[in-house]
Amino acid sequence: CKDDIRKQFSFLPFDEKKNIAIMNKMEKENSVAIHLRKGADYLQSELMGKGLCGVEYYIKAIEYIKQNVDNPVFYVFTDNPEWVKNNLPKFDYILVDWNEVAGKKNFRDxxxxSCAKHNIIANSTYSWWGAWLNPNPNKIVIGPxxxxxxxxxFFSSSDIMCEDWVRI
Structure with a gap:
């Protein structure tokens, strides 16, 4: 039923100039979307965020992409840009921080x-769906x-990642 799900979960076309420009740019390069959930709610949650997807995870995931993708261009999607700036080693990326996180268009990130060629996901269903809906048949998806x-x-990590995704 994968095709049916993809059909039902299709996005409305972009109508924001900045998103259209980034989508077009991502299509022309080896784009990699990196999603980081690092808001206070997640960092302090014993069940979801605390101690998961730390600095080491993202460093290893970025290195994996650099070793397996020619000239990757990284796009960072996060609820905490300061965490990225203060915790990840210096690497070139484009910060996507203009879309609303609540409201009618909170799906834009x-x-x-899903428009990137490859994805590094957080332990977040939001980024999982972004990677799963990515139509690139040759995508590399890295997850925790x-x-x-x-x-x-209540939940198991054993069956949430797709078979062909890379676990780090």
């Missing part, structure tokens, strides 16, 4: 993430080995 904190007995 997910839509842009631990999607949920092991103390979270």
């Amino acid at each position: 997910m839509q842009l993430m 080995t631990k999607f949920f904190n092991p103390i979270n007995k």
